[in-house]
Amino acid sequence: MKKGNIWVINENSGNSLSLISQEIMSKAKELSKTLDKEFVGVELGYENDEIVKELARYGADKVIQVDDENLKHYNTLGFAKVLDKLIDKYDPAIIMLPASHNGRDLAGRISAKRHIGLVADCSSVELTEDKEDIKWVRPSFDGKLFCDVRILSETMMATIGRGAFVKADYNENKVAEVIKEESGLTAEDIKTEFVDYEESDIDPALDKLLNSKVVVAGGRGLGGPENWHLVEELAEALGGSVGATKAVTDLGWCEKSLQVGVTGANVKPDLYIALGISGAIQHTKGMEDSATIIAINNDPDAQIFKTAHYGIVDDLFNVVPKLIEEINNRK
Numbered sequence: 623m624k625k626g627n628i629w630v631i632n633e634n635s636g637n638s639l640s641l642i643s644q645e646i647m648s649k650a651k652e653l654s655k656t657l658d659k660e661f662v663g664v665e666l667g668y669e670n671d672e673i674v675k676e677l678a679r680y681g682a683d684k685v686i687q688v689d690d691e692n693l694k695h696y697n698t699l700g701f702a703k704v705l706d707k708l709i710d711k712y713d714p715a716i717i718m719l720p721a722s723h724n725g726r727d728l729a730g731r732i733s734a735k736r737h738i739g740l741v742a743d744c745s746s747v748e749l750t751e752d753k754e755d756i757k758w759v760r761p762s763f764d765g766k767l768f769c770d771v772r773i774l775s776e777t778m779m780a781t782i783g784r785g786a787f788v789k790a791d792y793n794e795n796k797v798a799e800v801i802k803e804e805s806g807l808t809a810e811d812i813k814t815e816f817v818d819y820e821e822s823d824i825d826p827a828l829d830k831l832l833n834s835k836v837v838v839a840g841g842r843g844l845g846g847p848e849n850w851h852l853v854e855e856l857a858e859a860l861g862g863s864v865g866a867t868k869a870v871t872d873l874g875w876c877e878k879s880l881q882v883g884v885t886g887a888n889v890k891p892d893l894y895i896a897l898g899i900s901g902a903i904q905h906t907k908g909m910e911d912s913a914t915i916i917a918i919n920n921d922p923d924a925q926i927f928k929t930a931h932y933g934i935v936d937d938l939f940n941v942v943p944k945l946i947e948e949i950n951n952r953k
């Protein structure tokens with residue numbers, strides 16, 4: 623792997639780092655330790671001193687800051703021109719961006735201009751066994767396949783999907799070296815004019831699901847929406863949040879945003895309890911990195927037992943009410 627640092631191109635949500643940026647930063651931090659490279663946060667924006675401090679608190683060793691009114695709102699030409707110039711100057715080894723609309727736009731532009739290999743929408747980033755290369759994992763064919771991709775250009779670039787990693791630890795006292803760079807942009811560089819925007823609401827249920835230490839997820843084994851309360855009650859007893867399979871969200875037993883899996887959220891709680899879930903790969907890919915997985919299923923041959931650390935082969939209607947009662951009694 624070539625020399626050079628690991629860059630995360632930061633994206634903000636309002637006045638703070640977006641959740642997806644925080645998640646990518648945890649992977650950047652981990653890679654930087656293993657590969658002995660510096661982790662550099664790149665912040666292109668306007669009046670962004672506070673954000674720069676946040677990047678350090680989320681683990682960046684250094685921050686490259688460009689503060690320019692032309693970068694107040696994302697615009698392809700301005701951001702691409704500045705990032706291209708920074709890459710010329712600092713020659714990073716790895717560049718990671720959020721697989722958001724803007725991140726995908728910017729990554730594609732830079733990849734084409736500089737002939738950098740780009741893997742889009744990664745769900746996992748792993749070092750090869752010899753630690754000489756990176757295996758970029760991305761879902762294909764709507765999650766039916768997971769492809770391991772190698773990047774052959776010296777510089778590697780990837781966009782990372784939401785929920786691929788847990789968010790980085792936050793240390794309020796951490797500071798980083800800040801390198802201030804001029805954008806070099808003029809108003810003529812920007813060929814579009816930002817007029818207005820409307821913020822979409824952050825789904826509180828999804829937010830809770832992604833940030834909970836305990837997730838209790840339900841599948842079709844619940845039998846019907848009338849039994850869904852068991853999932854909610856067990857989650858509540860454990861102070862966790864509710865997840866679901868696609869089968870269940872498609873049936874409308876709960877909100878779509880609670881879906882876990884390749885076409886839903888990727889979660890890694892301390893404890894994941896799967897109730898009446900068969901364990902299809904499209905589901906397990908979204909929860910298999912949970913620290914402890916407990917499955918309750920009445921079919922001893924269910925796939926989910928291959929992913930679970932602990933399994934209960936029983937009718938969930940026998941087990942779950944007693945479990946809820948026992949947990950509540952012990953409080």
Ligand SMILES: Cc1cc2nc3c(=O)[nH]c(=O)nc-3n(C[C@H](O)[C@H](O)[C@H](O)COP(=O)(O)OP(=O)(O)OC[C@H]3O[C@@H](n4cnc5c(N)ncnc54)[C@H](O)[C@@H]3O)c2cc1C
Binds near residue numbers: 842869918
């Ligand atoms: C392109 C694509 C993308 C997909 N994306 C996703 C995704 O993101 N997330 C996702 O979850 N799925 C996804 N799926 C669907 C996935 O393939 C499975 O169909 C789905 O996960 C199955 O959901 P389930 O486990 O709830 O239902 P089932 O497969 O029907 O399993 C129900 C389980 O409950 C058990 N059970 C039944 N009754 C009881 C009982 N009384 N007590 C205990 N256990 C009981 C059964 O033994 C069975 O194992 C996707 C599929 C495709 C094709």
